[in-house]
Amino acid sequence: MRYNYFGENKRTFSFVDKSRHFFIFSIAITILGIIVLAAMGLNYGVDFRAGSNVDVAVKQNLSDQKEAIEQFLADGEYGTSHLTMGESRITIRFDEVLGDTKEQQLKTDFAAKFDKEASFEVNTVDVEMARELQLNALKAVLLASLGIIIYVSIRFEWRFAVAAVVALLHDAFIVISLFSIFRLQVNLPFIVAVLTIIGYSINDTVVIFDRIRENMRFAKIKSYEDLKRVVNDSVWQTLTRSINTVMTVIVAAACLFIFGSESIKMFSLAILFGLFCGAYSSIFIASPLWLVMKKRQKPKTPAKVTTAP
Template sequence: MFQILKAEKTIDFMSRSKYAFMLSILMVGASLFILSTKWLNWGLDFTGGTLIEIGFEQPADLTKIRESLQKEGFGDAIVQNFGSSQDVMVRLRPRDDVAGETLGNQILSNVKAGTGESVEMRRIEFVGPNVGGELAEAGGLAILISLICILMYVSVRFEWRLAAGAVLALAHDVIITLGVFSLLQIEVDLTIVAALLTVVGYSLNDTIVVFDRIRENFRKVRKGKPSEIINSSITQTLSRTLITSGTTLFVVIALFLKGGAMIHGFATALLLGITVGTYSSIYVASALALRLGITKEHLMPPQVEKEGAEFDSMP
């Protein structure tokens, strides 16, 4: 088997792992620095604010509505269709010393003046900052708990060295994605939290496929260094990794370019996460397990002693 692996065109990934580690440390360090200085641009889901639903008799022109609100000092308003092209939802950050009902009337009058159409107030709601803080805490706990559960799952299924590599690779992906969001000050709402959890699941799936092949080759190959077996395992799964990531990226790029402002942040998080996750499944998860000293003995199945074996061995 070792001869077969050597005959294949194996890519020596592990020889470049040192440079990959340096790149990863640099990216994670830069992301943490940016997060500590600029933090995140929280959306209304987390900061609280006012939600106003307006009904039109004809399909609404969202561009004209945004322009009219911007002229009146509501440039931070988020305007989007809600349910149909005739229903519009306007979301605003909290305004000091302005009641929600008064703010709703101001928005309604500005939209009427800006569009010249007959509109009616359908609904107005206020989300307090306390509720937003609870959502931010729940979102962070969801990501943290998912990483802990993944650590437990991979530890049971594989081995703790592989589990440590998998979890650190996932944390690596999430931190870098959040660092880019902080750098560009992209608004973070609940869809971004959903995208981050999706990235965690996607990256884990890719990592598990590589780990399965690593374990299989460790058990089959009698000779060979751990680095050589890991290189062969990654090479054997490389086509599957690239095809899966490539087809997924085609869809995500389409959402990023044509999906509109509503899901732009969601598509951006997926685009970053899938790209970084594909890299980390090779150069972070597997390489880190190698650095932790993974060997053939760690992945061999436990020997089960047959019943009565001690009697068979007696003279």
């Protein structure tokens, strides 16, 4: 069923009129993110940095022995390590690659001192593999953006595509910046989360764009004010859907973060950050940005009518 738009809705809050403030806020956040990334970089996990990651599944609850395990690792001279404790799983990340000898020694000594029934899973990434993974992750984001540009350009028009890609890259960059600021670990699940955020963001944005296109079929656009009213009313008409959708997914992501295992906590946290950013950019960035580009569109010159002599 089509929605008939008659331009009669008057809203007390105009997303379009306030768009300048949102643009300034997003630009400021982006500049801050660039500064933080340049100064601090990202806290890469073993997936993107050479080293070894050891997952230990234990039968006993060793959560109260964190200091003893840290001392054990220091005495074993395995190199710089980072310990994450859970009730039934312990994750140890080493900044250096463990050789076969040290790996076997770690397994034997840990089992003898803490839990004889412990099982180990060791993942090692060398320097070349880490660089390749970083490059492939960047390619994945760029290819996803390119595919979205092509799809939205075919489905709508190029201005919608540019606005959508700017919004989704804004979301991805904000999440990356937050992980840099709080020194959260960046690993392969994080890349999956970023791609998921991009998919969610474009979905929410396309819903608003589709309503704008639908409303423009029924509205009589004679001036920029008419076009601005169409955009503002379209955002209002899809606002409830956007909020309900994001709140539903936030509940699921929050449950994963609270009750999930250590291996998916960063994935869940990235999704939570991205959901907020995606809802914000779809409402306050994408549609007003399309309107800015549409405003600068040159008016079509009417075709000359020739009459027969």
